[in-house]
Amino acid sequence: MKFFTPFRKKSPWVLHYNAGSCNGCDIEILASLAPKYDLERFGVINTGNPKQSDIFLVTGPVTYRSRERLVELYSQIPEPKVVVAVGSCTATGGVFRGMYNVEDGIDRYIPVDVYVPGCAASPQLIIDALVKGLEVLEAKSKEIEKPFKLFGAIETIHNKLSRLNMATKVEPHAKD
Amino acid sequence: MKKTIQIPLGSQHISLLEPIRFKFECENEKIIGVDADVGFVHRGVELACTRSFEFKQVGYVVARVCGLCAITHSLSYTLAVEKLLGYVANDRIKYLRMLMVELDRIHSHMLCLAHTAENAGFEALFMQIMGDRELIMDVQEAISGNRVQFDYISIGGVNRDLTPELVAMIHKNLGVLTSKIDALIGLFDNNWSLSLKYKGVGVLRLEDAYTYNALGPLARAAGLATDVRAETSDFPYEDIGYKMILESSGDIHARNFLRLREIVNSITMCQNIVNNLPVGEIQEKAKGKPNGEAVVRVEAPRGELFYLVRGSGQNMLDRVRIKTPTFSAIPAMIEVFKGAEYADAPAILASFDPCMSCTAK
């Protein structure tokens, strides 16, 4: 069962938001959660709660009214988080590019880690993207978990004592 | 002291697939007032159809109005343009188009049933129906090359033909699906806990269906006999065994049941189409530029879809107007919400089969 070991480490919960898509990619996300493709075998569960989620699945080219909600949801997800943009129109605006009420892709507003091409993106691709997203998530959590040590000195910035620069990451010893 | 409480639902919520926002005015558990806000996904497709795309491309653009009934959108647009060009499709093209529309209806109805089950708290049934739905998705992928956005219909014909292997596959999958649907009908009819959630809940009365302009399965579940398939003659629906299906009670149970029976009818129609496919070309020349104004109505899975296309002999169209069935369903939905229990709201909502992408375009 070597294949499954990487996925055991974390059971990522997914938050899905429709930022103006045509529902094509949304039903493909549902289909990939359903028995035939069965994303749940990786521990993926679709939640509606941003505070419990790890992966943010976004579809749609970001309409004028959904942008604040998009950013709001993104900022409510705790770190580490991964953003997966599902569908061509999410990546670039796709067929909706240039229409008067859309913003041509979500990467203008939030950083994206994995892009899924296709109109509509097929469930196989969505699964691939989530597995890729898991890797990113793993890397990000490692980054966060790196220990800190107080190495720096107390500085004065704008006539105030600041401890901001005291904490530095513990680097592995240089090979010299 | 204030007697009522306000509960917002949406625009992002666990039981909603789509961004729609409701403001429920509740008195204890009863809903007494509803405010719906549907414009979150407005993209401006209608304008773009006349500004940035030529009339030959628009068929593929309007398909992106809605992923669930993409085929009916491109079909209605294509029919309207073909009317303007004075072109009449041959029988084989008509049959192939009908086949895709009916397959689309089956998968859309199954998705709606799955959602109603999930929103009534029956997660396992959701999974089961979604699993069965893959039989249809496989057929659609084999015929058109894509699972959701088919881009199957073009002006002057369809883009792919049926092969003997495909016909065999259609027969096999539809046969398996028939027995599964029969089992589902039994389940929806006899399961006691489902009947608690569905029977007598969210009733749309016949007069209300008239007054609030309900369309499609909504109206038929309330006993209002309206179906574009029976009213227009663009397609030979009588020849392939179309039956108007009516229920009378108008509650969630009736809507579910109507959908199940329509699926059975659509399966029969698909089998008849495949068995009696006429010979002919699948792609013909439709020459000229659209000039004039045409109106087309097509029965989408959710009701009557209306297209108006106006052109003046140029590559660009003057006007494309889309009226979707889900938009017309909103007044009826608000009426049904009033007087219902708050806990039933998600199930009622799902039984109306809302599609915000259609509603807001």
Ligand code: SF4
């Ligand atoms: S990529 Fe295509 S199918 Fe997916 S949401 Fe966008 S328009 Fe719809």
